[in-house]
Amino acid sequence: xxxxxxxxxxxxxxxxxxxxxxxxxxxxxxxxxxxxxxxxxxxxxxxxxxxxxxxxxxxxxxxxxxxxxxxxxxxxxxxxxxxxxxxxxxxxxxxxxxxxxxxxxxxxxxxxxxxxxxxxxxxxxxxxxxxxxxxxxxxxxxxxxxxxxxxxxxxxxxxxxxxxxxxxxxxxxxxxxxxxxxxxxxxxxxxxxxxxxxxxxxxxxxxxxxxxxxxxxxxxxxxxxxxxxxxxxxxxxxxxxxxxxxxxxxxxxxxxxxxxxxxxxxxx
Amino acid sequence: xxxxxxxxxxxxxxxxxxxxxxxxxxxxxxxxxxxxxxxxxxxxxxxxxxxxxxxxxxxxxxxxxxxxxxxxxxxxxxxxxxxxxxxxxxxxxxxxxxxxxxxxxxxxxxxxxxxxxxxxxxxxxxxxxxxxxxxxxxxxxxxxxxxxxxxxxxxxxxxxxxxxxxxxxxxxxxxxxxxxxxxxxxxxxxxxxxxxxxxxxxxxxxxxxxxxxxxxxxxxxxxxxxxxxxxxxxxxxxxxxxxxxxxxxxxxxxxxxxxxxxxxxxxxxxxxxxxxxxxxxxxxxxxx
Numbered sequence: 001x002x003x004x005x006x007x008x009x010x011x012x013x014x015x016x017x018x019x020x021x022x023x024x025x026x027x028x029x030x031x032x033x034x035x036x037x038x039x040x041x042x043x044x045x046x047x048x049x050x051x052x053x054x055x056x057x058x059x060x061x062x063x064x065x066x067x068x069x070x071x072x073x074x075x076x077x078x079x080x081x082x083x084x085x086x087x088x089x090x091x092x093x094x095x096x097x098x099x100x101x102x103x104x105x106x107x108x109x110x111x112x113x114x115x116x117x118x119x120x121x122x123x124x125x126x127x128x129x130x131x132x133x134x135x136x137x138x139x140x141x142x143x144x145x146x147x148x149x150x151x152x153x154x155x156x157x158x159x160x161x162x163x164x165x166x167x168x169x170x171x172x173x174x175x176x177x178x179x180x181x182x183x184x185x186x187x188x189x190x191x192x193x194x195x196x197x198x199x200x201x202x203x204x205x206x207x208x209x210x211x212x213x214x215x216x217x218x219x220x221x222x223x224x225x226x227x228x229x230x231x232x233x234x235x236x237x238x239x240x241x242x243x244x245x246x247x248x249x250x251x252x253x254x255x256x257x258x259x260x261x262x263x264x265x266x267x268x
Numbered sequence: 269x270x271x272x273x274x275x276x277x278x279x280x281x282x283x284x285x286x287x288x289x290x291x292x293x294x295x296x297x298x299x300x301x302x303x304x305x306x307x308x309x310x311x312x313x314x315x316x317x318x319x320x321x322x323x324x325x326x327x328x329x330x331x332x333x334x335x336x337x338x339x340x341x342x343x344x345x346x347x348x349x350x351x352x353x354x355x356x357x358x359x360x361x362x363x364x365x366x367x368x369x370x371x372x373x374x375x376x377x378x379x380x381x382x383x384x385x386x387x388x389x390x391x392x393x394x395x396x397x398x399x400x401x402x403x404x405x406x407x408x409x410x411x412x413x414x415x416x417x418x419x420x421x422x423x424x425x426x427x428x429x430x431x432x433x434x435x436x437x438x439x440x441x442x443x444x445x446x447x448x449x450x451x452x453x454x455x456x457x458x459x460x461x462x463x464x465x466x467x468x469x470x471x472x473x474x475x476x477x478x479x480x481x482x483x484x485x486x487x488x489x490x491x492x493x494x495x496x497x498x499x500x501x502x503x504x505x506x507x508x509x510x511x512x513x514x515x516x517x518x519x520x521x522x523x524x525x526x527x528x529x530x531x532x533x534x535x536x537x538x539x540x541x542x543x544x545x546x547x548x549x550x551x552x553x554x555x556x
Binding site for chain 2: 052053157186187188189190191192195213214215216217218219220243253254255256257258259260261262263265267
């Protein structure tokens with residue numbers, strides 16, 4: 001393994017047209033979502049990305065796997081500049097970065113079987129032995145192989161999210177982006193999915209970026225934590241250090257706001 | 269005397285039971301948490317009290333006493349009048365609870381005018397007073413705004429103001445902060461608790477988050493599959509939950525201050541235990 005970071009992001013800017021205030025004639029003004037973000041992620045690292053709604057955490061994630069194209073700045077993936085690559089140039093790279101979505105109900109096609117869903121990205125990539133790879137992915141996420149013939153609506157929320165994870169790991173990617181993947185789940189299935197993710201990171205040597213608004217989950221899972229506030233990096237440090245002594249006022253505010261299942265924590 | 273008493277309430281959707289002999293009470297001025305995972309029936313209890321159960325749900329037995337009056341024994345007209353005067357709801361999603369095509373003001377005042385017979389001026393005054401009480405800046409301007417012009421936290425404040433407007437003695441809060449950011453959630457929880465204390469309202473707080481329970485409730489009821497597993501004060505619960513499922517649920521709740529505490533999924537053995545309890549309960553029932 002080389003020392004090249006898997007992601008090296010420099011001064012990233014990204015904006016969207018502000019359609020809520022579009023003038024009658026002429027183009028809409030743009031709202032800047034990411035305002036100069038720089039960060040670097042080492043291979044094998046697990047990075048938590050936190051922030052309030054509108055902080056730009058999902059936008060950053062989507063820019064990293066080039067579902068969005070930044071305005072300016074640079075994203076280097078394993079040394080290669082992917083900031084403005086077009087779709088044809090990106091396709092071979094897509095195998096190497098995958099995404100797990102927040103809501104498995106809307107990110108799994110209800111009319112396709114679990115087997116077909118997991119095989120989808122493999123077929124697009126022209127991989128051979130698709131069927132064996134699907135079985136392998138199901139094994140990894142702890143679902144019986146017989147689930148290949150089931151449909152998403154026949155599964156529980158936790159099982160559906162496992163299918164989402166299986167689809168992401170099936171192409172044997174180097175990097176996975178997980179965007180709020182446990183926020184729709186009950187605490188008990190949440191714990192199961194997190195345990196699974198932790199185990200997969202170790203077994204498969206994945207690099208993982210985990211977007212969440214829940215700092216408790218981040219502390220459990222992530223080695224480094226990036227705190228975003230209105231499109232800017234507030235703090236990016238080792239998780240342990242960040243929780244022990246948060247430097248930024250916003251990080252402290254986020255931590256204080258988490259309701260602990262504990263009567264000793266009193267809000268004044 | 270409890271302000272709300274539910275006695276042996278059972279409800280079905282078709283042949284399947286969704287509430288199984290639920291009994292609980294909320295004292296005047298008390299906050300009771302109603303806790304469970306999805307499908308536990310916690311929201312259904314709130315809906316049963318407010319008379320807003322989906323049509324497919326049939327209440328098969330039990331009583332709901334609101335301030336001593338048996339709601340299920342009343343004619344629907346009378347029931348609506350009693351509930352409208354004495355109870356109110358703080359809903360989960362402030363965006364779907366407000367009509368997007370109407371200004372905020374009338375959405376607060378109409379209920380006071382149409383159902384409670386206030387004059388428009390009185391209702392207007394009261395709405396402004398309450399928006400002020402829930403710390404909304406420039407209440408006059410906000411009354412003329414449309415819901416989409418306001419942030420999620422502001423919309424939830426408006427619904428809180430609206431719930432307290434007619435001085436109800438019972439409020440049912442159905443996951444009122446699930447859709448909000450943690451920092452906004454903290455403000456809203458503090459506000460709900462403050463308003464509840466100031467007005468001496470009884471509050472039934474439906475949530476899946478034991479962290480939230482520990483911040484706002486004095487007592488709680490734990491549900492699974494429509495069956496009450498535990499009914500207790502918060503102090504003994506957080507020190508030592510008595511039901512194995514409650515203990516497992518508490519252990520599965522993440523806690524960032526304790527890095528060693530792993531998130532432990534609710535063990536299968538515990539779930540099987542609860543399912544056996546439910547099956548045993550169903551066998552005791554006369555055939556429906």
